Amino acid sequence: MNTITHLTPEWEFWLMENIERGCNSQTLVDAMVAKQFDPLFAGAIVYHYLQSAGRIDGAPVAPQAGAPAAAQRAQASGYRYEKPRIPMDQSVIRAGDRDVRVALRMDKPVVVVFDNVLSHEECDQLIALSRSKLTRSATVDPTTGQDMVIADRSSHGTFFRLREDDFIARIDERLAALMHWPITHAEDMQILNYQPGAEYKPHYDYFPPQDAGSNQHLSTAGQRVSTLVMYLNDVEEGGETVFPELGVAVPPRKGSAVYFEYCNSRSQVDPLTLHGGAPVRKGEKWIATKWLRERPFPHLLEQEAQRNGA
Ligand SMILES: O=C(O)CCC(=O)C(=O)O
Numbered sequence: 081m082n083t084i085t086h087l088t089p090e091w092e093f094w095l096m097e098n099i100e101r102g103c104n105s106q107t108l109v110d111a112m113v114a115k116q117f118d119p120l121f122a123g124a125i126v127y128h129y130l131q132s133a134g135r136i137d138g139a140p141v142a143p144q145a146g147a148p149a150a151a152q153r154a155q156a157s158g159y160r161y162e163k164p165r166i167p168m169d170q171s172v173i174r175a176g177d178r179d180v181r182v183a184l185r186m187d188k189p190v191v192v193v194f195d196n197v198l199s200h201e202e203c204d205q206l207i208a209l210s211r212s213k214l215t216r217s218a219t220v221d222p223t224t225g226q227d228m229v230i231a232d233r234s235s236h237g238t239f240f241r242l243r244e245d246d247f248i249a250r251i252d253e254r255l256a257a258l259m260h261w262p263i264t265h266a267e268d269m270q271i272l273n274y275q276p277g278a279e280y281k282p283h284y285d286y287f288p289p290q291d292a293g294s295n296q297h298l299s300t301a302g303q304r305v306s307t308l309v310m311y312l313n314d315v316e317e318g319g320e321t322v323f324p325e326l327g328v329a330v331p332p333r334k335g336s337a338v339y340f341e342y343c344n345s346r347s348q349v350d351p352l353t354l355h356g357g358a359p360v361r362k363g364e365k366w367i368a369t370k371w372l373r374e375r376p377f378p379h380l381l382e383q384e385a386q387r388n389g390a
Pocket residue numbers: 272280285309319320321322355356357358367369
């Protein structure tokens with residue numbers, strides 16, 4: 081049976097009335113799901129209405145107030161946290177050929193800062209290999225799903241295909257081990273360069289389930305589940321990766337990285353992972369980003385099977 085993914089005026093009224101009465105988000109989502117609403121749609125729409133009603137504070141929160149406030153908002157979104165994909169009790173994670181140190185971590189959402197993901201030589205080499213290939217970065221158009229250039233994203237970038245060469249393959253294998261997710265679920269590695277003034281305004285890495293343009297992405301390998309943003313150089317000033325809902329900012333440091341998770345086994349997505357690249361104020365910023373999907377890419381399954389001699 082098809083589930084409902086749009087809101088009639090009657091349901092709109094019902095939502096507003098019940099929010100006014102002080103109902104909590106889970107009650108509202110459960111009631112909608114019981115009436116055949118799509119669970120993802122119900123979660124997103126309830127979150128949206130609660131936010132519009134001022135019941136979820138979208139403004140950045142002070143770091144000291146971050147944890148309890150974020151937990152409240154997480155609950156309001158209806159997102160159910162599950163067991164983190166990566167170990168949350170180790171200070172060093174053995175990631176293939178490299179020991180990666182944990183510098184900071186939080187759960188709900190899982191956000192972890194790693195040191196020593198890439199050596200300085202690897203950072204330099206990724207930059208050198210990318211420099212001549214850079215083009216203006218695009219984002220996914222919410223209605224068509226096509227790439228489009230927008231002012232919110234003033235960086236330049238390029239991509240490396242999975243296992244493009246031996247150097248990239250070594251890093252790809254390490255990242256799959258670190259992120260505890262199969263290599264067949266990995267998107268191409270993105271390299272970005274931000275010049276002074278360039279930024280990437282706060283956004284979600286997941287494909288918004290309510291956008292028509294997300295369908296073509298979701299149909300290949302499912303939703304994005306986690307991200308690793310690796311810093312390839314030290315930035316003199318600015319360029320932090322910011323999480324406005326959490327009151328967290330991660331300053332770029334050559335070789336280190338920030339990891340976060342935002343999609344559970346029911347394909348629910350976590351709006352608290354809103355994040356962006358703050359404007360670079362002095363110097364330039366280089367990053368490499370790895371996004372992982374719910375399911376394998378068919379062409380990678382084939383590629384890996386051939387490698388393994390199947
Ligand atoms: O530049 C940053 O720090 C964040 C980059 C980012 O959000 C992305 O590549 O999806």
